[in-house]
Amino acid sequence: MNLKEKCGQNGSLVGRSQPHLGEEHQEHEKAVASAGAEVYVKQEANGKQEIPSKNLNMYTWQEIQRHNQDADQWLVINRKVYNVTSWANRHPGGRRILKHYAGEDATDVFKAIHPKLDVVQLYLKPLLIGELAPGEPSQERNKNSELVKDFQELRKTVEDMKMFDVNRAWFFLHLAHILILEFLAWLTVYQFGSGWCVTIFIAFLLTISQAQCLFLQHDAGHNFIFKKSKWNHVLQNFVMCHLKGLSGKWWNYAHFQHHVKTNVCPKDPDVNMAPLFLLGDLQPVQYGKKKIKYINYEKQHLYFTMVALPFLVPAHLTMKSFRMIYFRRDWEDIAWVSSFYIRHFISFGPFYGIFGTLLLIYFVKFLESPWFTCVTMMSHLPMKISTEENRDWLSTQVLGTCNVEQSFFNDWFTGHLNFQIEHHLFPTMPCHNYHKVAPLVRSLCAKHGLQYVNKPLLKAFGDIFRSLKKSGALWKAAYYET
Template identity: 75%
Template sequence: MGSVTMKIEEKHAGNGSLVGKSQLYIREQHQANHKPAANGKAEGFVKQVADGNGGVPRKSLNLYSWQEIQRHNQEADQWLVINRKVYDITGWADRHPGGRRVLNHYAGEDATDVFRAMHPELDIARLYLKPLLIGELAPEEPTYERNKNSQLVEDFQELRRTLETMNMFNANLGFFFLHLIQILILEALAWLMLWYFGNGWPITICISFLLTISQAQSSFLQHDTGHLSIFKKSKWNRLMHRFVMCHLKGLSANWWNYRHFQHHVKPNIYPKDPDIDMGPLFLLGDLQPVKYGKKKIKYIDYEKQHLYFYMVGLPLLMPIYFNLQSMQVMYLRKYWGDIAWVSSFYIRYFVTFGPFYGIFGTMLLIYLVKFLESPWIACVTQMSHIPMKMSREENRDWLSTQVLATCNVEQSFFNDWFTGHLNFQIEHHLFPTMPRHNYHKAAPLVRSLCAKHGVQYVNKPMLKAFGDIVRALKKSAALWVDAYYET
């Protein structure tokens, strides 16, 4: 590192520390591969931390400026900052349980709030961070990037501490157990009706209705198990998530995790949020339609996308788009555990309904239920994001990133049940590990903080929220038309 040397004095006891050895190896690699030069902003300066024996240097860390950190934002060179500490996550990204893309989305940025938001078990996550530490922000550097409102960030962090003190992140096991019982009763009732009354058309319609409700509520429960620490031990959370997502839903848990976590960390941001990349079928927001229009791209008549949304988007989201994508990802990435669990979903249906409908009839029943569930899930998941701001990366603070890209739907018993409490989308996005039975308690505090800092907090009736999906698609279609036919 030129005139700058990194001094590391490891304390050895017995056979040494695995974490300490990992840290030493990574820092040696950092010395070899990264050669920051001192530039007057404390880049490459050395901080010596005294131990308790008369000020003898025990460990030294490089000090970095934001300018240096922001240069390391590529897939092959990723640094990020958490609580003023600088981490080189390049080599770790492929082993990240949440997927490498989630990390890459924050490369070169402060990730303090997103790290806290996305990890229900912080102690475990911090163990993985230790060997990746390469330095810290120089003393004269602000804690957050200069474009961010530091007072807003600190107020949000204080809000989170308040909610933690109020035990808002503690899950009520009985709440989720009752939702699981509801799902199992609906499925059992469907089979009992078929067994008792036979497989005539009226009964088939009734059991399809029951199974549709069961599948929709399973979608909301798997969403909970994918985010929360419902149980005290991680293995039970993972098992519950696989049971609900793979066995009850017939979709890959790993596929959902990697896709959904990207959406959470950078919602409505091109190209980081996979949920807003629905081309070539739909063009969303203000940027994508103009881009397609200027390039004279017309795979479909996008001017009518708000109309064919009813015929394509609503009924085919679950049975075609999600189902095929889940199967493709499981096969290509060789998720053998997920494949076994998803197979149990189909085996259960064939064992339960096969004697009445046969193999072909049972497959028709499965896809009829997914077809009926699809409009429900499509409306609930899209009403909170498609009508909201979509942009390229602007490196906003965590609160602004989430609130500007999401909206709430008014609370009522039906709205809560129908949406699986995802009508509180703002609170869910700000605090993904908060159990949904506490969203309504956090909402007034979040609204107050948004009002203090002039951040728009949108809360609307459900029917308006559904209508806004189509109105947003129509607006995007008009932008495409203008750009496409521009001379």
């Protein structure tokens, strides 16, 4: 029996996938996998190839790169070629991520995004169709093979340093900090009533709590805090849905697209703001030459202050989350998000009533929005924003992200998102370890001539508006060009 027939018989491994690879799925897949398959998985995780080449088809990069369409998607991992077309709609991270890497080498992004490679390999194995021909390089010919090799060695180094091990005490102290703020808000209204001064103080406490919820969810969404997947799933729903009132699955689908193609238009949803705002150097010129003017983009940095800062969280993010829950009919998310509003009605309803409690919830989101918007955009908007250039993983992340100087306040205020370079290179690394690997990343960037940007917090905030103003000026020059 040839390899293709074996893959076909194991196709049920793919067909039963769920949005989250729970413990029951992992145990089931490991049970049905043969001893030989388990050895194969371990060999794949280590990048080894012990299946005889005569059982595999050989492909060139020229042929692989043609398979980059919605109905025809191939990608390469550790020199193995996989046809992921049938798996795309069942991919836990959403089908768009696979489409973004179709026809490309996905070795580094595959390792970066998946915290449990042995489990994922069981799902990947039936999709194997061949390998790169012996004369082909491991990456596309336009990529710097030495840089790719050095980064892979760096990843091995930080793995040996146990930098991917989670300190659960750190996470639960962060969670306790949030719950204490929530409790103090309720205790304040219970003790002092619902006067204006009390309400402002309550909103202040809840604003800090809600912002820190997003930062905690961000880290919990990338990491396995518990060994059992089902408990990680519960923790994510508790933080994102119950404490924050947003869909965890919506966050996964949108956020991981941002990670795999950072600052690449239109693949990164975080920089796909047209036609409301034009970002980078290319998009404004394109709009200007086509004489497109939905707003006066020359003043978009001012509109950003009036629209995006206060309304990104209460309007844009909340509506996108609700829209996904509604159209997917996701009853689990509906139940968890409903618990957020029920908890607020129970806690504050007796003092403010239903309508007043809703106003309090969205007033807090309104206050939180500038904080969250500045923290998340300061490391990306001022950096290189481009169309697809098929760069290597290290260059993509370093060119599209920057860091903010470390201090106790900066770490807390940003939820450790001041180490965006390290976070983007190693998304499954817990944030309390970023500062330990930063010197290694800086050294590698210096070796290969990549600029490692690290700036003060206030300058990072100011660069958001300066980059918007610069893009607006580019649009104006192209728009009024005769």
